[in-house]
Amino acid sequence: MNISEAATQSGLPAKTIRYYEDIGLVDPARRQDNGYRDYGVRDVHLLRFLHRARNLGFTVADCRNLLSLYTDGDRHSANVKAIALNRIADIDQKIAELGEMRSVLATLADKCHGDDRPDCPILDEFSGAGE
Amino acid sequence: MNISEAATQSGLPAKTIRYYEDIGLVDPARRQDNGYRDYGVRDVHLLRFLHRARNLGFTVADCRNLLSLYTDGDRHSANVKAIALNRIADIDQKIAELGEMRSVLATLADKCHGDDRPDCPILDEFSGAGE
DNA sequence: CTTGACCTTCCAGTTACTGGAAGGATTACC
DNA sequence: GGTAATCCTTCCAGTAACTGGAAGGTCAAG
Incomplete structure:
Protein backbone atom coordinates (compact mmCIF):
# COMPACT_ATOMS: atom_id res chain seq x y z
CA MET A 1 0.00 0.00 0.00
CA ASN A 2 1.05 3.62 -0.58
CA ILE A 3 2.18 5.93 2.19
CA SER A 4 -1.10 7.81 2.43
CA GLU A 5 -2.98 4.58 3.09
CA ALA A 6 -0.43 3.60 5.73
CA ALA A 7 -0.86 7.09 7.19
CA THR A 8 -4.63 6.72 7.37
CA GLN A 9 -4.44 3.27 8.93
CA SER A 10 -1.73 4.11 11.45
CA GLY A 11 -2.91 7.60 12.36
CA LEU A 12 0.51 9.09 11.64
CA PRO A 13 0.83 11.80 8.95
CA ALA A 14 2.74 10.64 5.85
CA LYS A 15 5.26 13.40 6.61
CA THR A 16 5.95 11.91 9.99
CA ILE A 17 6.36 8.40 8.60
CA ARG A 18 9.03 9.67 6.19
CA TYR A 19 10.62 11.56 9.06
CA TYR A 20 10.77 8.41 11.18
CA GLU A 21 12.49 6.68 8.30
CA ASP A 22 14.93 9.60 8.03
CA ILE A 23 16.00 9.41 11.64
CA GLY A 24 16.15 5.62 11.57
CA LEU A 25 13.30 5.03 13.98
CA VAL A 26 11.79 2.65 11.44
CA ASP A 27 13.54 0.74 8.66
CA PRO A 28 13.43 2.25 5.18
CA ALA A 29 10.26 1.10 3.46
CA ARG A 30 10.34 -1.24 0.49
CA ARG A 31 9.83 0.61 -2.80
CA GLN A 32 7.39 -0.14 -5.58
CA ASP A 33 8.60 -0.13 -9.20
CA ASN A 34 7.69 3.54 -9.49
CA GLY A 35 9.81 4.45 -6.47
CA TYR A 36 6.82 4.89 -4.16
CA ARG A 37 7.16 3.51 -0.63
CA ASP A 38 5.27 0.27 -0.09
CA TYR A 39 3.75 -0.71 3.26
CA GLY A 40 2.27 -3.94 4.61
CA VAL A 41 0.02 -4.79 7.51
CA ARG A 42 2.95 -5.36 9.88
CA ASP A 43 4.39 -1.95 9.03
CA VAL A 44 1.06 -0.36 9.84
CA HIS A 45 0.90 -2.18 13.20
CA LEU A 46 4.30 -0.86 14.08
CA LEU A 47 3.46 2.68 12.98
CA ARG A 48 0.24 2.60 14.96
CA PHE A 49 2.17 1.50 18.01
CA LEU A 50 4.55 4.44 17.52
CA HIS A 51 1.64 6.80 17.05
CA ARG A 52 0.13 5.72 20.35
CA ALA A 53 3.42 5.84 22.18
CA ARG A 54 4.24 9.39 21.02
CA ASN A 55 0.73 10.59 21.83
CA LEU A 56 1.17 9.25 25.30
CA GLY A 57 4.30 11.24 25.99
CA PHE A 58 7.02 8.72 25.20
CA THR A 59 9.96 10.43 23.49
CA VAL A 60 11.39 9.13 20.23
CA ALA A 61 14.27 7.74 22.29
CA ASP A 62 11.73 5.89 24.46
CA CYS A 63 10.15 4.57 21.28
CA ARG A 64 13.49 3.19 20.12
CA ASN A 65 13.59 1.31 23.40
CA LEU A 66 10.07 0.03 23.01
CA LEU A 67 10.71 -1.02 19.42
CA SER A 68 13.92 -2.81 20.25
CA LEU A 69 11.69 -5.39 21.87
CA TYR A 70 10.21 -6.18 18.49
CA THR A 71 13.02 -5.59 16.09
CA MET B 1 10.90 30.87 47.76
CA ASN B 2 13.50 31.14 44.99
CA ILE B 3 13.07 29.57 41.58
CA SER B 4 15.32 26.59 42.27
CA GLU B 5 13.22 25.60 45.26
CA ALA B 6 10.06 25.94 43.17
CA ALA B 7 11.79 23.84 40.53
CA THR B 8 12.65 21.10 43.00
CA GLN B 9 9.18 21.05 44.47
CA SER B 10 7.31 21.14 41.16
CA GLY B 11 9.62 18.87 39.21
CA LEU B 12 10.01 21.45 36.42
CA PRO B 13 13.51 22.78 35.62
CA ALA B 14 13.99 26.46 36.53
CA LYS B 15 14.65 27.11 32.84
CA THR B 16 11.26 25.75 31.93
CA ILE B 17 9.50 27.79 34.60
CA ARG B 18 11.02 30.97 33.17
CA TYR B 19 10.08 29.80 29.70
CA TYR B 20 6.46 29.26 30.77
CA GLU B 21 6.45 32.81 32.11
CA ASP B 22 7.90 34.05 28.80
CA ILE B 23 5.18 32.49 26.71
CA GLY B 24 2.46 33.56 29.12
CA LEU B 25 1.48 30.07 30.23
CA VAL B 26 1.84 31.22 33.83
CA ASP B 27 1.62 34.75 35.21
CA PRO B 28 4.90 36.60 35.79
CA ALA B 29 6.19 35.71 39.24
CA ARG B 30 6.31 38.25 42.02
CA ARG B 31 9.82 39.60 42.55
CA GLN B 32 11.83 39.86 45.74
CA ASP B 33 13.68 43.10 46.53
CA ASN B 34 16.77 41.77 44.81
CA GLY B 35 14.86 41.07 41.60
CA TYR B 36 14.74 37.31 42.15
CA ARG B 37 11.45 35.58 41.33
CA ASP B 38 9.42 34.65 44.40
CA TYR B 39 7.14 31.62 44.53
CA GLY B 40 4.49 30.43 46.96
CA VAL B 41 2.83 27.11 47.66
CA ARG B 42 0.01 27.81 45.21
CA ASP B 43 2.49 28.59 42.45
CA VAL B 44 4.21 25.29 43.11
CA HIS B 45 0.90 23.42 42.94
CA LEU B 46 0.17 24.97 39.61
CA LEU B 47 3.65 24.24 38.27
CA ARG B 48 3.42 20.65 39.44
CA PHE B 49 0.12 20.30 37.65
CA LEU B 50 1.73 21.64 34.47
CA HIS B 51 4.65 19.28 34.88
CA ARG B 52 2.32 16.29 35.11
CA ALA B 53 0.20 17.44 32.21
CA ARG B 54 3.18 17.97 29.89
CA ASN B 55 4.68 14.62 30.87
CA LEU B 56 1.44 12.98 29.96
CA GLY B 57 1.40 14.31 26.44
CA PHE B 58 -0.80 17.36 26.80
CA THR B 59 0.49 20.19 24.62
CA VAL B 60 1.12 23.65 26.02
CA ALA B 61 -2.09 24.71 24.29
CA ASP B 62 -3.92 21.91 26.13
CA CYS B 63 -2.36 23.17 29.33
CA ARG B 64 -3.73 26.64 28.72
CA ASN B 65 -7.13 25.02 28.50
CA LEU B 66 -6.62 23.05 31.66
CA LEU B 67 -5.36 26.11 33.51
CA SER B 68 -8.21 28.28 32.37
CA LEU B 69 -10.32 26.18 34.71
CA TYR B 70 -8.32 27.51 37.63
CA THR B 71 -7.36 30.98 36.60
C1' DC C 1 36.75 39.86 50.74
C1' DT C 2 36.67 36.41 47.79
C1' DT C 3 34.90 31.85 46.37
C1' DG C 4 31.00 29.41 44.96
C1' DA C 5 26.32 28.86 44.37
C1' DC C 6 22.62 31.29 43.42
C1' DC C 7 19.94 34.57 40.39
C1' DT C 8 19.08 37.61 36.07
C1' DT C 9 18.55 38.26 30.67
C1' DC C 10 19.50 36.99 26.11
C1' DC C 11 20.69 34.21 22.32
C1' DA C 12 21.82 29.97 20.06
C1' DG C 13 20.99 24.94 19.54
C1' DT C 14 18.01 20.59 19.79
C1' DT C 15 13.99 17.58 19.20
C1' DA C 16 10.24 16.28 16.77
C1' DC C 17 7.83 17.47 13.69
C1' DT C 18 5.24 20.40 9.81
C1' DG C 19 4.62 23.21 5.68
C1' DG C 20 5.87 24.32 1.16
C1' DA C 21 8.45 24.29 -3.18
C1' DA C 22 9.84 21.76 -7.33
C1' DG C 23 9.18 18.04 -9.98
C1' DG C 24 7.86 13.09 -11.46
C1' DA C 25 3.85 9.33 -11.55
C1' DT C 26 -1.00 7.88 -11.67
C1' DT C 27 -5.92 8.22 -12.33
C1' DA C 28 -9.95 10.27 -14.29
C1' DC C 29 -12.26 12.62 -17.69
C1' DC C 30 -13.08 14.73 -22.41
C1' DG D 1 -4.05 11.42 -26.76
C1' DG D 2 -4.17 15.52 -23.75
C1' DT D 3 -4.60 17.57 -19.40
C1' DA D 4 -6.13 18.42 -14.71
C1' DA D 5 -6.21 16.61 -10.20
C1' DT D 6 -4.14 13.91 -7.00
C1' DC D 7 -0.87 11.26 -5.67
C1' DC D 8 4.26 10.46 -4.85
C1' DT D 9 9.36 11.96 -4.41
C1' DT D 10 13.29 14.97 -2.17
C1' DC D 11 14.88 18.96 0.03
C1' DC D 12 14.85 23.00 2.71
C1' DA D 13 12.80 26.20 5.87
C1' DG D 14 9.83 27.10 9.92
C1' DT D 15 7.56 25.97 14.44
C1' DA D 16 6.94 24.20 19.29
C1' DA D 17 8.81 23.41 23.47
C1' DC D 18 12.41 23.35 25.50
C1' DT D 19 17.71 23.35 26.80
C1' DG D 20 22.44 24.94 27.20
C1' DG D 21 25.65 28.54 27.64
C1' DA D 22 27.45 33.25 27.95
C1' DA D 23 27.75 37.56 30.61
C1' DG D 24 26.90 39.63 34.61
C1' DG D 25 24.54 40.81 39.28
C1' DT D 26 23.48 38.82 44.34
C1' DC D 27 24.24 36.36 48.46
C1' DA D 28 25.98 33.14 52.41
C1' DA D 29 30.18 30.96 54.17
C1' DG D 30 34.90 30.91 55.51
Missing part, protein backbone atom coordinates in the same frame (compact mmCIF):
# COMPACT_ATOMS: atom_id res chain seq x y z
CA ASP A 72 16.02 -7.02 17.87
CA GLY A 73 15.32 -10.68 17.33
CA ASP A 74 18.78 -11.66 18.55
CA ARG A 75 18.24 -10.30 22.00
CA HIS A 76 17.96 -12.92 24.70
CA SER A 77 14.45 -13.60 25.86
CA ALA A 78 15.40 -12.83 29.43
CA ASN A 79 16.48 -9.35 28.37
CA VAL A 80 13.37 -8.78 26.31
CA LYS A 81 11.30 -9.74 29.28
CA ALA A 82 13.22 -7.46 31.65
CA ILE A 83 12.92 -4.49 29.31
CA ALA A 84 9.25 -5.14 28.67
CA LEU A 85 8.63 -5.21 32.40
CA ASN A 86 10.44 -1.89 32.81
CA ARG A 87 8.33 -0.32 30.08
CA ILE A 88 5.23 -1.68 31.76
CA ALA A 89 6.32 0.00 34.98
CA ASP A 90 6.70 3.29 33.06
CA ILE A 91 3.22 2.87 31.67
CA ASP A 92 1.74 2.07 35.07
CA GLN A 93 3.32 5.24 36.42
CA LYS A 94 1.75 7.26 33.62
CA ILE A 95 -1.61 5.68 34.26
CA ALA A 96 -1.31 6.56 37.95
CA GLU A 97 -0.46 10.17 37.12
CA LEU A 98 -3.36 10.44 34.72
CA GLY A 99 -5.54 9.08 37.49
CA GLU A 100 -4.36 11.87 39.78
CA MET A 101 -5.04 14.54 37.18
CA ARG A 102 -8.39 13.01 36.53
CA SER A 103 -9.37 13.20 40.18
CA VAL A 104 -8.21 16.82 40.41
CA LEU A 105 -10.46 17.67 37.48
CA ALA A 106 -13.30 15.50 38.72
CA THR A 107 -13.24 17.25 42.09
CA LEU A 108 -13.29 20.54 40.26
CA ALA A 109 -16.21 19.52 38.07
CA ASP A 110 -18.02 18.15 41.05
CA LYS A 111 -17.66 21.25 43.17
CA CYS A 112 -18.95 23.43 40.36
CA HIS A 113 -22.65 23.85 40.70
CA GLY A 114 -23.19 23.31 37.01
CA ASP A 115 -25.55 26.22 36.92
CA ASP A 116 -24.74 29.77 35.87
CA ARG A 117 -23.30 31.05 39.12
CA PRO A 118 -19.65 31.99 38.62
CA ASP A 119 -18.30 30.59 41.87
CA CYS A 120 -16.15 27.51 41.95
CA PRO A 121 -14.76 26.90 45.44
CA ILE A 122 -11.65 25.21 44.12
CA LEU A 123 -10.59 28.18 42.05
CA ASP A 124 -9.38 29.80 45.28
CA GLU A 125 -6.81 27.06 45.54
CA PHE A 126 -4.79 28.35 42.63
CA SER A 127 -5.95 31.82 41.73
CA GLY A 128 -5.69 34.98 43.80
CA ALA A 129 -2.75 36.25 45.83
CA GLY A 130 0.33 34.08 46.28
CA GLU A 131 1.48 33.07 49.70
CA ASP B 72 -10.47 32.31 34.93
CA GLY B 73 -12.56 32.98 37.99
CA ASP B 74 -15.13 34.91 35.99
CA ARG B 75 -16.11 31.95 33.89
CA HIS B 76 -19.56 30.59 34.59
CA SER B 77 -19.59 27.43 36.66
CA ALA B 78 -21.54 25.62 33.97
CA ASN B 79 -18.72 26.29 31.48
CA VAL B 80 -16.04 25.27 33.92
CA LYS B 81 -17.87 22.05 34.49
CA ALA B 82 -18.31 21.36 30.78
CA ILE B 83 -14.64 21.98 30.05
CA ALA B 84 -13.53 19.90 33.00
CA LEU B 85 -15.68 17.03 31.78
CA ASN B 86 -14.12 17.31 28.31
CA ARG B 87 -10.63 17.19 29.79
CA ILE B 88 -11.65 14.17 31.83
CA ALA B 89 -12.79 12.47 28.64
CA ASP B 90 -9.37 13.21 27.09
CA ILE B 91 -7.68 11.71 30.10
CA ASP B 92 -9.86 8.62 30.04
CA GLN B 93 -8.93 8.14 26.41
CA LYS B 94 -5.24 8.38 27.27
CA ILE B 95 -5.67 5.90 30.09
CA ALA B 96 -7.38 3.49 27.70
CA GLU B 97 -4.56 3.82 25.17
CA LEU B 98 -1.95 3.24 27.83
CA GLY B 99 -3.91 0.16 28.83
CA GLU B 100 -3.68 -1.12 25.26
CA MET B 101 0.05 -0.51 25.10
CA ARG B 102 0.43 -2.15 28.44
CA SER B 103 -1.33 -5.29 27.29
CA VAL B 104 0.77 -5.44 24.11
CA LEU B 105 3.91 -5.32 26.26
CA ALA B 106 2.51 -7.68 28.87
CA THR B 107 1.69 -10.26 26.21
CA LEU B 108 5.20 -9.86 24.90
CA ALA B 109 6.76 -10.28 28.33
CA ASP B 110 4.54 -13.22 29.02
CA LYS B 111 5.37 -15.08 25.83
CA CYS B 112 9.08 -14.65 26.44
CA HIS B 113 10.39 -17.63 28.32
CA GLY B 114 12.40 -15.44 30.62
CA ASP B 115 15.38 -17.70 30.24
CA ASP B 116 18.32 -17.22 27.94
CA ARG B 117 16.88 -18.67 24.77
CA PRO B 118 16.64 -15.97 22.10
CA ASP B 119 13.21 -16.88 20.77
CA CYS B 120 10.22 -14.68 21.39
CA PRO B 121 7.21 -15.87 19.38
CA ILE B 122 5.75 -12.39 19.16
CA LEU B 123 8.79 -10.91 17.50
CA ASP B 124 7.58 -12.52 14.25
CA GLU B 125 4.59 -10.26 14.36
CA PHE B 126 6.61 -7.16 13.56
CA SER B 127 10.04 -8.17 12.42
CA GLY B 128 11.03 -10.05 9.29
CA ALA B 129 9.65 -9.69 5.77
CA GLY B 130 6.73 -7.37 5.13
CA GLU B 131 3.49 -8.63 3.72
